[in-house]
Amino acid sequence: MRRLLPDPDPAVLDDAGLADAYRLTGRSVRVNFVGSLDGAIAVDGRSGALGSPGDKRVFRTLRALADVVLVGAGTATAEGYRPVAADSAVGALRSALGRPATAPIAVVSRRASLAPGDELAVDSTILVTCAAADATRRAALAEAGVTVLVCGDDDVDLPTALDLLAARGLEQVVCEGGPALFAAALAARCVDELDLTLAPALVGGDTRLVPATLPEVVRPRLVQLLEEDGVLFTRYALGA
Numbered sequence: 001m002r003r004l005l006p007d008p009d010p011a012v013l014d015d016a017g018l019a020d021a022y023r024l025t026g027r028s029v030r031v032n033f034v035g036s037l038d039g040a041i042a043v044d045g046r047s048g049a050l051g052s053p054g055d056k057r058v059f060r061t062l063r064a065l066a067d068v069v070l071v072g073a074g075t076a077t078a079e080g081y082r083p084v085a086a087d088s089a090v091g092a093l094r095s096a097l098g099r100p101a102t103a104p105i106a107v108v109s110r111r112a113s114l115a116p117g118d119e120l121a122v123d124s125t126i127l128v129t130c131a132a133a134d135a136t137r138r139a140a141l142a143e144a145g146v147t148v149l150v151c152g153d154d155d156v157d158l159p160t161a162l163d164l165l166a167a168r169g170l171e172q173v174v175c176e177g178g179p180a181l182f183a184a185a186l187a188a189r190c191v192d193e194l195d196l197t198l199a200p201a202l203v204g205g206d207t208r209l210v211p212a213t214l215p216e217v218v219r220p221r222l223v224q225l226l227e228e229d230g231v232l233f234t235r236y237a238l239g240a
């Protein structure tokens with residue numbers, strides 16, 4: 001993988017160089033997606049067909065740098081999310097970077113739709129939900145060890161959720177989508193960075209990066225561009 005912007009040196013990024021290229025300081029929310037050239041983010045309901053070895057590397061790096069992985073319930077189900085294991089590639093990279101080997105997965109679900117028997121219904125998982133979610137289900141998940149954060153009454157209030165995560169020391173957030181969560185986070189103005197992998201593919205259809213019309217046009221600023229095998233890895237800043 002090579003850096004094209006802002007500085008094409010070093011020519012090739014090793015794991016440590018890639019981590020440096022994506023490192024953030026302070027409290028932050030970065031959103032990571034892979035998309036096709038026409039803005040599709042899934043083929044047959046999953047992102048895998050858009051992936052590449054470079055995208056997997058960036059995905060692992062962003063997980064390794066994060067304090068917590070934030071994901072919508074739809075994506076957690078569609079992509080078969082599991083807890084981050086210490087003996088996984090991400091765990092090894094985290095250890096190599098001097099970080100705790102695992103990071104919690106925080107699932108955002110208005111309905112608390114995680115089921116007590118799910119792979120994610122374990123004590124490392126955080127459920128970000130609201131008071132309108134079924135109280136019995138919330139209690140069952142808490143009983144299974146899940147940390148249940150009630151953020152808002154009728155809907156999940158994302159800024160409150162981020163404050164509660166930060167209060168637990170989880171300040172650097174990588175949000176892995178999906179589109180519904182991304183749209184809500186954009187509308188709530190809580191996204192600092194979009195890390196979008198552009199796969200050289202045209203997919204069509206209506207499974208898009210942002211599925212809803214936003215209240216205003218957002219104009220991200222390109223801060224970094226990497227390339228490998230024709231795949232572009234962008235870093236866009238959304239903050240001031």
Ligand SMILES: NC(=O)c1ccc[n+]([C@@H]2O[C@H](COP(=O)([O-])OP(=O)(O)OC[C@H]3O[C@@H](n4cnc5c(N)ncnc54)[C@H](OP(=O)(O)O)[C@@H]3O)[C@@H](O)[C@H]2O)c1
Pocket residue numbers: 032033034035040041042045046047050071072073074075076078079108109110111112113114155156158176177178179180181182184185207
């Ligand atoms: N290409 C990529 O990088 C990428 C990344 C992620 C996902 N995807 C694809 O995206 C598709 C899934 O899309 P999606 O829109 O269903 O994903 P999603 O945003 O992960 O899931 C939507 C669900 O998450 C919960 N949710 C999301 N935002 C919320 C909010 N602000 N407040 C409360 N709950 C919220 C709700 O769950 P409840 O219904 O439980 O309340 C909602 O029904 C899959 O095909 C997946 O493969 C692609």
